[in-house]
Amino acid sequence: MPVLTRLIPSPLVVDIRRGALNDLASVLADQRISSSGKLAIAISGGSGARLRERLSPALPGASWYEVGGGTLDDAVKLADAMKSGRYDAVVGLGGGKIIDCAKFAAARIGLPLVAVATNLSHDGLCSPVATLDNDAGRGSYGVPNPIGVVIDLDIIREAPARFVRSGIGDALSNISAVADWELSARVRGEDIDGLAAAMARQAGEAVLRHPGDVGDDGFLQVLAEGLVLTGISMSVAGDSRPASGACHEINHAFDLLFPKRAASHGEQCGMGAAFAMHLRGAVAESAQMAEVLRRHGLPVVPADIGFTVDEFVQVVEFAPQTRPGRYTILEHLNLSTDQIKDAYADYAKAIGS
Numbered sequence: 001m002p003v004l005t006r007l008i009p010s011p012l013v014v015d016i017r018r019g020a021l022n023d024l025a026s027v028l029a030d031q032r033i034s035s036s037g038k039l040a041i042a043i044s045g046g047s048g049a050r051l052r053e054r055l056s057p058a059l060p061g062a063s064w065y066e067v068g069g070g071t072l073d074d075a076v077k078l079a080d081a082m083k084s085g086r087y088d089a090v091v092g093l094g095g096g097k098i099i100d101c102a103k104f105a106a107a108r109i110g111l112p113l114v115a116v117a118t119n120l121s122h123d124g125l126c127s128p129v130a131t132l133d134n135d136a137g138r139g140s141y142g143v144p145n146p147i148g149v150v151i152d153l154d155i156i157r158e159a160p161a162r163f164v165r166s167g168i169g170d171a172l173s174n175i176s177a178v179a180d181w182e183l184s185a186r187v188r189g190e191d192i193d194g195l196a197a198a199m200a201r202q203a204g205e206a207v208l209r210h211p212g213d214v215g216d217d218g219f220l221q222v223l224a225e226g227l228v229l230t231g232i233s234m235s236v237a238g239d240s241r242p243a244s245g246a247c248h249e250i251n252h253a254f255d256l257l258f259p260k261r262a263a264s265h266g267e268q269c270g271m272g273a274a275f276a277m278h279l280r281g282a283v284a285e286s287a288q289m290a291e292v293l294r295r296h297g298l299p300v301v302p303a304d305i306g307f308t309v310d311e312f313v314q315v316v317e318f319a320p321q322t323r324p325g326r327y328t329i330l331e332h333l334n335l336s337t338d339q340i341k342d343a344y345a346d347y348a349k350a351i352g353s
Contacts, residue, residue, distance in 0.1 A: 008195075009235040011126065013148040016224045018217065021051075021152035024116065025058045033114065033148055034088035037061035040111070041091040042078055042102040047118055048094050051155075063087070070097030072104075072134040072141075079105035087111060089147065095119045095163070096131075103130040103143045112147035119159040120167035120223055122265050123174075123243055125149065126231025137256070145235050151224045153217055161297075162264065164214045164223070168296050169270025171226045172289055173247040174204030176273035179280060180245030180328040188327055193242075199233035200242035208292055245328045247273035252322035253315040263305040271299050275316070278347040280329045290351040301353045313340045 013031045015023075028034040039062040043052055052064050065081055068074050078101055082090065090109075092102025093116040106113035107130075117125045124131060126149050130141045156164065178201045184190040203226035212219030233242040240248075250272030254262045262268065270293050277286035290300040299305045302312035317337055320330050335343060 009145050010232050011146050011149050014228055016151040016221060018153045020150050021155055024055065024150060027150065028114065031148065033112065036088055038087050039089055039091050040065060040082045040085055040087045041093055042067050042098055044094045044098050048098065051093060067098050067101050070100060070133055072132045075101040075104035075132055079108040083109045089114055091116055096121055096124050099125055100130040100132055104132060104141055107143040114148040114150065115146040116150045118155050119163035120156055120227060121163040122167060122170045123227045123230040126228045128235045129240065149228055153220050156220055161214050165296055165298050166264040166266030167223055167227055168207060169266030169293065169298050171207040171223060171230065172204050172292065173269040173273035174200040174230055174243050176247045176276045177243050177245035181241050183329060183332060184327040187332060190327065193237045196233040196237035196242045199229050199236065203229040208289065213296065246276035246330045249319035249322050249328060249330060250315060253319040256322065257315060257318060261306060267299050267305060274300055275347055276329050278350060279333060279343055283350050287351050300351055301348060309344060313337060313344060316340050
């Protein structure tokens with residue numbers, strides 16, 4: 001009997017703990033990612049500059065590159081600036097925009113990427129995708145997975161709490177996204193990767209059921225691990241399917257219809273997930289998700305982020321257009337405007353709003 005297995009694309013090192021940043025140089029050397037210390041480090045102009053001052057003595061062979069923003073042009077400029085050096089690896093040190101720019105730049109010049117996250121705002125820190133603004137709005141670009149992920153919980157605590165809250169919403173939305181994937185498998189015969197689905201769902205469930213909050217190291221550890229696992233699940237699936245369903249279609253619709261008023265990615269995804277769970281008849285699960293979102297200070301109804309019910313109905317109606325070909329509960333039900341209004345009224349009543 002042949003032994004059949006598969007290789008799972010995942011980071012060589014995942015270091016999530018308090019004080020992890022202090023050991024960055026030794027971790028990279030011990031894992032043979034960069035024994036020479038020749039690193040190209042991408043940072044922001046704000047918190048990144050302060051971290052550079054702190055880390056420079058331990059990384060004397062590193063070159064530091066300040067990233068202007070989170071656009072495709074910024075990422076291309078970063079790659080062009082880095083390609084003249086002889087580096088072992090690229091380090092993206094910062095939030096989502098910096099890490100996504102570093103991912104793209106590292107892929108462009110053929111170097112491995114180490115993601116050093118300074119906040120937990122979304123699951124992109126370990127995903128095989130770089131999300132960058134471009135002339136057409138925003139695009140997703142396939143890139144290799146980070147070879148290393150370092151998350152210092154002390155640094156995470158220094159970030160504004162809203163970034164952690166956003167990550168909570170993104171993690172919880174996995175539960176709805178996997179349910180959409182399973183729906184598509186049942187109705188349309190779409191292939192589903194059981195391992196990827198299990199990783200993404202358990203990451204969301206761990207955050208859903210943890211009793212702690214953003215000030216608790218134990219909760220931050222679970223959230224960080226959940227976001228990393230979600231990124232790996234997307235690599236396993238070869239697609240964003242394990243973490244992106246109706247919840248993310250609703251998020252994209254907010255961004256496209258109301259670009260100047262949209263809330264954070266995780267806030268919109270969390271609320272979208274709770275509503276999508278209600279649409280599929282999982283009323284108790286939807287109410288539980290809404291309760292957890294509320295406990296962490298996240299929105300559960302459109303008024304929480306400054307939108308009217310009619311605007312939310314418009315968002316839900318438009319949402320399927322944001323991901324053509326993706327089948328979720330929204331495409332399955334194909335609700336009319338009035339039906340969406342009625343469904344929202346039932347949702348608001350069920351969650352006590």
